[in-house]
Amino acid sequence: MRNQDRLPKIKLRLEYDVPLVLGPGKAELLTLIDRLGSISAAGREMGMSYKRAWSLVEEMNAAFAEPVVDSSRGGSGGGGATVTANGQQVLRLYRALEKMLADQGAEEIRALNSLLK
Template sequence: MSEGRDGDAPRLRLRVVFGPGAMLGPGKADLLALIDETGSISAAGRRMRMSYKRAWTLVETLNTLFAAPLVSSSRGGEGGGGARLTDTGREVLARYRALERHAAEAGAPEIDALEALRRPNG
């Protein structure tokens, strides 16, 4: 999940904008990670305190944004449904997380300098 260096410490939040309405940011990356962890779109959405409909809409958006779907799902029923990241989904998530790490490392000195210029408790 996306977290600051020290809780409320200043941090970068990275969003990759591919075009109008086509983007990948920390919320969608967190949703992918939780789907991978829970095996469920609805459970991932609940963990993020979002509605089932919102979680599904984000998954549909992600699945159409890339050349191959990021999440595959099966309907519920007697055997239960589920969701999982595809190989492309795992690769997209890993590359986004790597980009976050690189940006955080490269930006740390500038963030520290900006923090030093802030008004206390501001």
């Protein structure tokens, strides 16, 4: 298969003034927290430290009007994390934008591919 026949992956990156960059990494982190119920487990799955994963969650929680992740401290009963209703909406909207770019931009992506070596 030639390069021109393969469509590239779209990686949407939204840069806000609040300081927040919302991109594929944070979207994946939210997805994994939702599935695994844990910030540390989500971070491990992505190959990052708990500190880094927690830092990304804090950045998102600080930027949005309502938190995207709710967490409880560990201890004898164990901790945990859940993606809030607001976080679910953020993730849904982000994924919808990705799909829209892929679907509605397919012609332009093919045209760009045709210009490759």
